[in-house]
């Protein structure tokens with residue numbers, strides 16, 4: 476069983492009310508058991524919602540209290556992101572999940588990259604950081620095709 480960022484499976488949970496379906500992932504849904512999760516919705520944020528950014532560092536810094544997450548209206552939404560990350564961990568623990576496929580560049584789900592000030596920078600989102608700290612294997616959505624082709628996920 477694998478948790479997957481829900482927007483990759485076609486759920487319209489993104490900040491703009493849209494999804495980012497990954498066709499390779501969708502075509503393999505019937506062969507693996509995927510559990511869709513959207514940390515931002517699980518944390519209590521509405522859809523659609525204002526886009527948010529980690530203002531310094533990355534998700535690991537947010538988890539350690541060294542950074543915050545601010546949305547486009549200047550609202551501090553850090554607590555929603557932390558709650559969502561912890562709710563995802565509850566699912567992981569309940570279902571004994573050891574692998575996650577997460578949407579790159581998101582302040583929640585980004586694995587290797589996040590967005591800040593219209594730039595792509597290295598770093599993890601909050602939920603992917605918590606999953607990584609909890610020894611869950613976190614795979615970037617940008618690597619899905621490689622992993623699906625080799626069966627190595």
Ligand code: SF4
Nearest residue numbers: 481482489513581584
């Ligand atoms: S929080 Fe994750 S699952 Fe939800 S819309 Fe953003 S990238 Fe997709």
